[in-house]
Amino acid sequence: MKKKSIKDIAQDLGVSKTTVSFVLNKKGDEKNISKKTQKVILDYIEEVGYQPNQIAKSLKNGTTNTIGYLVPDISNPFYAKIGRMIEDLLWEKGYHLLIGSTDEKKEKEELLLNMFVNRQVDGLIIASCFIKGDVLKSLSRQNFPMVFFDREDPEFLANYILVENKNPMKEAIQKTIDKGAKKIGLLSITPDVYSLKLRIDGYKQALTDNALEYDENLLRIVDYNHIKESAQKELKYLIEAGVDVVVFTNNQITATAIWLMNMHYPEKVKEITFVSFDNLDIFDYSMPRVISIAQPIMSIARQSVDILEEVIKNKESKNTRIELKPKLIER
Amino acid sequence: MKKKSIKDIAQDLGVSKTTVSFVLNKKGDEKNISKKTQKVILDYIEEVGYQPNQIAKSLKNGTTNTIGYLVPDISNPFYAKIGRMIEDLLWEKGYHLLIGSTDEKKEKEELLLNMFVNRQVDGLIIASCFIKGDVLKSLSRQNFPMVFFDREDPEFLANYILVENKNPMKEAIQKTIDKGAKKIGLLSITPDVYSLKLRIDGYKQALTDNALEYDENLLRIVDYNHIKESAQKELKYLIEAGVDVVVFTNNQITATAIWLMNMHYPEKVKEITFVSFDNLDIFDYSMPRVISIAQPIMSIARQSVDILEEVIKNKESKNTRIELKPKLIER
DNA sequence: ACGATTTAGTAAACCGATTTAGCAAAACCG
DNA sequence: CGGTTTTGCTAAATCGGTTTACTAAATCGT
Numbered sequence: 001m002k003k004k005s006i007k008d009i010a011q012d013l014g015v016s017k018t019t020v021s022f023v024l025n026k027k028g029d030e031k032n033i034s035k036k037t038q039k040v041i042l043d044y045i046e047e048v049g050y051q052p053n054q055i056a057k058s059l060k061n062g063t064t065n066t067i068g069y070l071v072p073d074i075s076n077p078f079y080a081k082i083g084r085m086i087e088d089l090l091w092e093k094g095y096h097l098l099i100g101s102t103d104e105k106k107e108k109e110e111l112l113l114n115m116f117v118n119r120q121v122d123g124l125i126i127a128s129c130f131i132k133g134d135v136l137k138s139l140s141r142q143n144f145p146m147v148f149f150d151r152e153d154p155e156f157l158a159n160y161i162l163v164e165n166k167n168p169m170k171e172a173i174q175k176t177i178d179k180g181a182k183k184i185g186l187l188s189i190t191p192d193v194y195s196l197k198l199r200i201d202g203y204k205q206a207l208t209d210n211a212l213e214y215d216e217n218l219l220r221i222v223d224y225n226h227i228k229e230s231a232q233k234e235l236k237y238l239i240e241a242g243v244d245v246v247v248f249t250n251n252q253i254t255a256t257a258i259w260l261m262n263m264h265y266p267e268k269v270k271e272i273t274f275v276s277f278d279n280l281d282i283f284d285y286s287m288p289r290v291i292s293i294a295q296p297i298m299s300i301a302r303q304s305v306d307i308l309e310e311v312i313k314n315k316e317s318k319n320t321r322i323e324l325k326p327k328l329i330e331r
Numbered sequence: 332m333k334k335k336s337i338k339d340i341a342q343d344l345g346v347s348k349t350t351v352s353f354v355l356n357k358k359g360d361e362k363n364i365s366k367k368t369q370k371v372i373l374d375y376i377e378e379v380g381y382q383p384n385q386i387a388k389s390l391k392n393g394t395t396n397t398i399g400y401l402v403p404d405i406s407n408p409f410y411a412k413i414g415r416m417i418e419d420l421l422w423e424k425g426y427h428l429l430i431g432s433t434d435e436k437k438e439k440e441e442l443l444l445n446m447f448v449n450r451q452v453d454g455l456i457i458a459s460c461f462i463k464g465d466v467l468k469s470l471s472r473q474n475f476p477m478v479f480f481d482r483e484d485p486e487f488l489a490n491y492i493l494v495e496n497k498n499p500m501k502e503a504i505q506k507t508i509d510k511g512a513k514k515i516g517l518l519s520i521t522p523d524v525y526s527l528k529l530r531i532d533g534y535k536q537a538l539t540d541n542a543l544e545y546d547e548n549l550l551r552i553v554d555y556n557h558i559k560e561s562a563q564k565e566l567k568y569l570i571e572a573g574v575d576v577v578v579f580t581n582n583q584i585t586a587t588a589i590w591l592m593n594m595h596y597p598e599k600v601k602e603i604t605f606v607s608f609d610n611l612d613i614f615d616y617s618m619p620r621v622i623s624i625a626q627p628i629m630s631i632a633r634q635s636v637d638i639l640e641e642v643i644k645n646k647e648s649k650n651t652r653i654e655l656k657p658k659l660i661e662r
Numbered sequence: 663a664c665g666a667t668t669t670a671g672t673a674a675a676c677c678g679a680t681t682t683a684g685c686a687a688a689a690c691c692g
Numbered sequence: 693c694g695g696t697t698t699t700g701c702t703a704a705a706t707c708g709g710t711t712t713a714c715t716a717a718a719t720c721g722t
Contacts, residue, residue, distance in 0.1 A: 003473075005708055016672045021710060032669050049469065054449040055390045056708035059677050064386065066429075066450075075415035077408065084406035087432055096446060097430050098397075101418055115427060118385040119397075138380065142334075255612070262616030281586070282613050285593030336678055347702045352680060363699050387678035390707050 004048050013044055024052065058120060067308065068116035070100045070109065071127045071150075078251055078278055078295070079127065082149070085301035086125060093309065095122070104190065104224050106130040113139070123308045125149065129193060131156045145311040147304045151195045152321075159311060160321045161303045165195055165277070168293045168326050169202025170209070172275050173247060175291055175330060177210050181245040181273065185218040185238035187231065187257060188249040199249045199277050218243065222253060231256045232264070239265060244272060251278035258286050279329055294327045335379050344375055355383065389451060398639065399447035401431045401440065402458045402481075409582055409609055409626070410458065413480070416632035417456060424640065426453070435521065435555050437461040444470070454639045456480065460524060462487045476642040478635045482526045483652075490642060491652045492634045496526050496608070499624045499657045500533025501540070503606050504578060506622055506661060508541050512576040512604065516549040516569035518562065518588060519580035530580045530608050549574065553584060562587045563595070570596060575603060582609030589617050610660055625658045 006024070010017045020041055022031040028038040044050075058064040067090055071079040087097050098121060100112035109128060113135045116124060123145035128136065131153035139146060140158060149161040173184065186203050188196055200219065207214045218241065220234035235257055238246055248254040254276035261269050269287040276283065279294035303322055311317055337355070341348045351372055353362045359369040375381075389395040398421055402410040418428050429452060431443035440459060444466045447455060454476035459467065462484035470477060471489060480492040504515065517534050519527055531550065538545045549572065551565035566588055569577055579585040585607035592600050600618040607614065610625035634653055642648055 006710095007708070017709080018672060018674095018711080019670085022671090025710085032671075034670060037670080051445060051449050053390075053451065053708050055386055055395065055451045056677090057710080058386045059384075059390050059679085059708080060710050062677075073415065074405075074418065075408070075411040077406070077411075080406040080408075080411040083430075084404065084432060087405065087430065096450075099414075099418065099428055099430055101415060114382060118382050119427075120384065120386045259612055259615060266616075281590055282617070284590060285597075286613070286617065337680095338678070348679085349681080349702055349704095350700085353701095356680085363701080365700060368700080384678050387707090388680080390678080390709090391680050393707075 004050055005053065009041070009044060009048070009050060013040060015041070062120070063122055064120045065095050066098050066119070066121045067095050068098050068100065068112075068119075068121040068124045068126075070102060070112055070116070070124060072102050072104050072129060074099050074101045076252055077280065078150075078297070081297050082301050082304075085298060086305055089301060089305040093305075102129055104129045106133060109133065110135045117144070123147070123312050125304050125308060127151050131158070140317075143315060143317045145308060145317075147308045147311070149300055149304050151193050153194055157319045159307050159317070159319060161300055161307065162195070162321070162323045163295050163300070163326050164323050165198035166202040166205065168328060169199045169247070169275075169277060170206045172277075172291050172293050172328055173203060173206035173245070174209070175328075176245045176273050176275060177206065177212070179273075182212070183218070183241070183243045184212070184245040184247060185220065185241065185243040186247040186249070187220050187222055187234055187238070187253055189222050189224045189227075189253060191221060191249075196249045203247050217241070227252070227256055228260075232260055235260050236264075239268065239272075245275060246272060247275040249277050251276060251280050254278070254290065254292075255280060255282070258282070258288070258290070261288055277326075283329070283331070289331055291331060292329045294329050296324050296326065299324050335381055336384065340372070340375060340379070340381060344371060346372070393451070394453050395451045396426050397429050397450070397452045398426050399429050399431065399443075399450075399452040399455045399457075401433060401443055401447070401455060403433050403435050403460060405430050405432045407583055408611065409481075409628070412628050413632050413635075416629060417636055420632060420636040424636075433460055435460040437464060440464065441466045448475070454478070454643050456635050456639060458482050460521075462489070471648075474646060474648045476639060476648075478639045478642070480631055480635050482524050484525055488650045490638050490648070490650060492631055492638065493526070493652070493654050494626050494631070494657050495654050496529035497533040497536065499659060500530045500578070500606075500608060501537045503608075503622050503624055503659055504534060504537035504576070505540070506659075507576045507604050507606060508537065508543070510604075513543070514549070514572070514574045515543070515576040515578060516551065516572065516574040517578040517580070518551050518553055518565055518569070518584055520553050520555045520558075520584060522552065522580075527580045534578050548572070558583070558587055559591075563591050566591050567595075570599065570603075576606060577603060578606040580608050582607060582611050585609070585621065585623075586611060586613070589613070589619070589621070592619055608657075614660070614662070620662055622662060623660045625660055627655050627657065630655050 006017050006020050010020045019033055022028055022033055023038050023041045069083055074080060074083060102109040109130055110133055125147050127150040147159045152160050152162055191197050191200055204214055220237060222234055223230040254274060272288045274288050274290040276290050276292040279292040283290040283292050307320055337348050337351050341351045350364055353359055353364055354369050354372045400414055405411060405414060433440040440461055441464055456478050458481040478490045483491050483493055519531060522528050522531055535545055551568060553565055554561040585605060603619045605619050605621040607621050607623040610623040614621040614623050638651055
């Protein structure tokens with residue numbers, strides 16, 4: 001017994017497709033379908049367990065009630081948690097989430113974007129590694145509903161939900177300097193991403209504000225494709241250089257470094273302080289001590305959904321830029 | 332300049348939709364379209380940046396190249412990581428992932444399942460909280476391509492990718508008993524899930540094997556809807572009861588308990604040992620010491636995808652049941 | 663009782679692709 | 693040169709819904 005379509009139902013009951021469609025969409029009264037016919041149809045629907053084909057609906061309506069969520073890695077807790085909140089917020093509005101992880105690769109990002117667009121998603125929520133790519137440019141020109149979060153390209157006008165980067169990073173580092181830090185290193189993944197660059201700027205600013213020498217050898221870049229090995233090498237460099245504070249530009253790299261410290265330098269975990277952009281629960285008790293900058297995950301999700309909903313409704317793009325304040329967690 | 336359809340292209344070039352469609356699908360030669368016409372069409376396609384409407388394709392073909400991934404919580408690292416691997420594996424085969432989090436709620440699970448089916452997903456990968464529900468039963472009757480992982484219902488025949496539960500749990504606990512553990516408590520979320528029940532059985536078995544008394548007061552159930560508060564209460568109970576080992580049935584509850592121990596009982600973290608089904612990186616260095624049972628995440632993802640692909644291809648369901656071996660990590 | 667309105671419903675076009683069946687012109691064959 | 697085959701292309705049906713335009717019968721108003 002294969003699945004029934006509206007046509008089958010109409011035939012079985014000896015009415016027209018139109019009538020069935022009206023009743024299914026609760027337009028029975030409005031369209032003058034008699035109560036009796038309505039009941040017959042509804043009962044039969046119930047009996048055979050009819051389920052509408054959303055694909056057909058989407059084709060006709062031109063809307064899929066699906067949103068694309070494009071991030072570097074959906075299994076990174078930051079993106080996973082925001083994704084989960086977005087899922088819940090959209091669920092209430094009848095939307096669902098199609099996901100894609102870019103691995104910070106431009107090529108994959110563009111393939112995924114095209115895939116999303118081909119599937120007629122109604123909108124996109126994106127943490128892009130390469131905002132100025134052709135596909136995004138072209139979508140932007142067409143006023144395709146999009147909201148960018150976590151990362152921006154200042155030369156690309158769009159809807160952004162961001163978190164202040166430079167100052168909070170500077171202030172977090174200042175706390176360690178106030179407590180006597182003298183030699184401060186930094187570990188980051190690719191600084192090509194503008195938001196990460198701003199965080200690094202905050203680091204530099206903190207140093208110069210305090211008349212500490214900025215030694216570019218203490219700014220180490222980790223290879224995203226081999227995080228563990230690369231971080232191990234760079235962390236070793238910093239420790240041997242005698243730093244008392246290490247700064248990280250995102251949670252993933254901090255978590256890796258905490259693990260590395262405990263595995264390879266357990267005797268040093270008490271002497272060194274970490275500063276992390278992004279927060280994780282484990283920072284509450286892990287060693288080394290971590291001063292972290294917690295991003296307002298819930299707000300990011302909520303604002304992204306709100307703005308996206310707005311641009312989907314009013315086809316005009318407004319290029320809203322919202323900058324949220326992160327929270328400094330000392331410890 | 333709105334998006335062009337095949338019809339527009341055909342009109343613009345003065346050929347038929349059929350011809351355009353053939354060329355787009357690389358059937359030009361086979362269908363005797365002259366090289367010249369093919370080139371004209373391909374060039375024009377390129378020029379206007381034509382993108383096919385997947386929704387229309389799907390409606391006609393009856394296949395969406397989309398798989399539904401249904402889990403209790405996509406932001407739980409276990410499901411997030413498996414999801415990510417599945418995403419990558421499916422990506423190579425041209426499939427994409429639609430996600431849904433059930434929050435262990437039967438009602439939400441069934442709404443999501445219907446949503447997935449309505450959207451005509453080609454298959455489902457599911458960690459279900461309620462396998463015997465009506466929707467799954469009905470899908471199973473229709474031979475809908477599905478693979479279940481992480482959780483099973485022994486009375487429900489289906490494709491399962493599982494991990495052995497009882498014995499590994501028993502053996503992990505045995506290690507602590509060998510080292511002198513006397514009073515062993517357990518913390519779990521809902522034991523209605525059969526796999527969790529098996530883990531709990533392993534716990535009971537370990538006790539009886541060693542002639543330790545099984546005290547059901549030491550088996551504490553945490554409310555999934557208020558994990559932190561509830562875990563705090565139950566953990567407190569166990570600690571005050573004087574346990575020297577606490578066993579957990581999944582990573583989420585272990586992570587919560589580690590945090591609670593460090594926050595509320597820092598003086599006890601050295602005296603107590605944790606046993607956790609599921610592993611997390613932090614267990615490598617966190618206190619209390621954790622003996623964990625690491626699930627073979629990569630294999631789970633790979634097998635799920637392989638089996639699903641198979642059942643999608645051969646519409647017959649085979650009800651394969653694969654049980655993988657987890658790995659004990661002592662520390 | 664007769665025209666106007668309301669009730670109850672339907673046929674057909676449409677969304678954007680794929681695919682079957684078929685047609686006209688050109689090329690081939692003996 | 694007449695018949696067959698090949699080449700090059702197209703009209704129309706289809707997937708499963710929604711929606712517009714329309715009709716026939718019943719009811720209403722006077």
